[in-house]
Amino acid sequence: MDLQHRIQGQLQESLKNRDTERTAAVRVLIGEFQRQPDKQLSDDQVVAIIKKLIKSESELLSAAGRSGSTFIEILEGYLPRQADEEEIRAWISENIELADYANKMQAMKPIMAHFGSSADGATVKRILQDF
Structure with a gap:
């Protein structure tokens, strides 16, 4: 349903x-x-x-x-479980090669496409800035 x-x-x-x-x-x-x-x-x-x-x-x-x-x-209570920072960091490390992007923030699109509504864009942005 x-x-x-x-x-x-x-x-x-x-x-x-x-x-x-x-x-x-x-x-x-x-x-x-x-x-x-x-x-x-x-x-x-x-x-x-x-x-x-x-x-x-x-x-x-x-x-x-x-x-x-x-x-x-x-x-x-109706929102899906949010991915935590460790999950996001692990997925980025395994699946995204940041060297392929001119700017790290360009990797936001594939990351958000993978996580969808279960990841907050501000959290992903902060994680990418730390890489």
Whole structure:
């Protein structure tokens, strides 16, 4: 089952369990899905929407001088496991020859293509700068 359908199924489950916070978070997500031109979204598109919502909520919280939110925790639960720095470094060492690139940052494209949404671009950039 793809991520979009799994999240939509969570709405029914959260309603049955009377979990108001999860219900509210899932409704926001489903609302964002419905605003997209394509009604059937890929997992990468769903992850991008979730990350956008998390970023927006984080900015609102920091502007209000608060930190942490149940809404953010619920949304983060739908994100795929993030690759850690050691995994990324190991993959780069085994698969990327940095000498083939005029600039180390040009290696970002194949690295991000391999890891997809499971690696943060800022983390990959920092790792490449350390090489």
